[in-house]
Amino acid sequence: xxxxxxxxxxxxxxxxxxxxxxxxxxxxxxxxxxxxxxxxxxxxxxxxxxxxxxxxxxxxxxxxxxxxxxxxxxxxxxxxxxxxxxxxxxxxxxxxxxxxxxxxxxxxxxxxxxxxxxxxxxxxxxxxxxxxxxxxxxxxxxxxxxxxxxxxxxxxxxxxxxxxxxxxxxxxxxxxxxxxxxxxxxxxxxxxxxxxxxxxxxxxxxxxxxxxxxxxxxxxxxxxxxxxxxxxxxxxxxxxxxxxxxxxxxxxxxxxxxxxxxxxxxxxxxxxxxxxxxxxxxxxxxxxxxxxxxxxxxxxxxxxxxxxxxxxxxxxxxxxxxxxxxxxxxxxxxxxxxxxxxxxxxxxxxxxxxxxxxxxxxxxxxxxxxxxxxxxx
Numbered sequence: 001x002x003x004x005x006x007x008x009x010x011x012x013x014x015x016x017x018x019x020x021x022x023x024x025x026x027x028x029x030x031x032x033x034x035x036x037x038x039x040x041x042x043x044x045x046x047x048x049x050x051x052x053x054x055x056x057x058x059x060x061x062x063x064x065x066x067x068x069x070x071x072x073x074x075x076x077x078x079x080x081x082x083x084x085x086x087x088x089x090x091x092x093x094x095x096x097x098x099x100x101x102x103x104x105x106x107x108x109x110x111x112x113x114x115x116x117x118x119x120x121x122x123x124x125x126x127x128x129x130x131x132x133x134x135x136x137x138x139x140x141x142x143x144x145x146x147x148x149x150x151x152x153x154x155x156x157x158x159x160x161x162x163x164x165x166x167x168x169x170x171x172x173x174x175x176x177x178x179x180x181x182x183x184x185x186x187x188x189x190x191x192x193x194x195x196x197x198x199x200x201x202x203x204x205x206x207x208x209x210x211x212x213x214x215x216x217x218x219x220x221x222x223x224x225x226x227x228x229x230x231x232x233x234x235x236x237x238x239x240x241x242x243x244x245x246x247x248x249x250x251x252x253x254x255x256x257x258x259x260x261x262x263x264x265x266x267x268x269x270x271x272x273x274x275x276x277x278x279x280x281x282x283x284x285x286x287x288x289x290x291x292x293x294x295x296x297x298x299x300x301x302x303x304x305x306x307x308x309x310x311x312x313x314x315x316x317x318x319x320x321x322x323x324x325x326x327x328x329x330x331x332x333x334x335x336x337x338x339x340x341x342x343x344x345x346x347x348x349x350x351x352x353x354x355x356x357x358x359x360x361x362x363x364x365x366x367x368x369x370x371x372x373x374x375x376x377x
Contacts, residue, residue: 025081032077036070043069044371060119068112075104102161110154117146136205140223141198186225194225194240207254214248216240258293258317258325265337266309271346275302279312281340286316289336291315291329309349 043066050058083097121143125136203209203220209230210217218232228245230238267275283300286292299315314337318329341348 001223007084023083028077028081028084032073032080035077036073039069040072055259056123057120060123062116064119065112068108068115072105072108075108076101080103099162103158105130106154106157106161110150113150114147117143117150144225188323189246190226190241193244193246193367194228195244196222197223197228197242198245202250202253203254207252210253212251214244216248216250239314254321256321258296258319259321259323260318261292261314261318261330261333263334264313265341266306266311266349267341268349271308271344272310273312274344274346275312277343278344278346280345282312282314282337285336285340286314286333289333291319292333293319308351 043062047059047062047066050062054176079097079101083101086097121139124139194248205220205223206218208218211219216230216238218230218238220228221231221237222229224242227244228240230240232238261354267278279300279302283298286298286300287294292298296317297315298317299313301312302310303313304311314333318326320326320329338348
């Protein structure tokens, strides 16, 4: 009985020795699942704790790292197990594991960096305080350039890891780039047009722009690498290729410092003697108006002897640039001018015609028939 037990133990040890790799594979898979579970719990606790801090950048770091880290643990664990199988079996089908481990690590690091730039961009635009404003157009442009750099760098490193010569790839890319450049001139023109918009920043997302050359007017909704989306005032979207902005003039009323009031008012010719008083009172009213920028150009002068009126004009600027508020201020100014004209005993002129008839000194003589006398009678 004892000899049988010893023989069974020896056979079991020999079997385990020959099949130890199976135990190792299952152990690695089990440890991978445990590590993934622990990493998920740790990330959840860190995210909950960092959400209570005023710093928004650590939140971006944790959110960007969650998915790449979880998948990296699973993939690396499985590749480790496959590597053990390859070492035992020497089957060529498993030979990919040597490159897969390095490539997967580079891929997940690149993925993490891309997610991080997106999270930082989102927080820079939506959550940065008013004391530290961030231009949305600049944030989007920098984020896109960083993501493009990460993708290009990661791709080149992966190719180098797989045994390709980067110098050869770059040389081939240069020759191919010339051919692609001829085939996609419009696409490249739009790309560089978008790059110029990001660098020169003639307008940003949210700006109101218009072009005297083209029928383009509205609010900028999105600036991409190929086209810019402008929301017209009738709420219809307008998609403009970026290359257009290299050849047209663009006005950006959103960057005006003041809004201008430029109006002409006419009074009757019979009130011309009262006009100096009216002009003086209107100028004083504008100088003391709380919504008029008195430090800017302010003009009130007689401008024209028109057909039906004697006209003076006002030229001034409001403190606000808001379109709706501006019209309210302009309305108030025009009503006050009407009151000043009325208080001076004058009236605002409207188109009239006066007919002057002069009395003639000599009236038209009427022809009276005379009796013809016959000398023979």
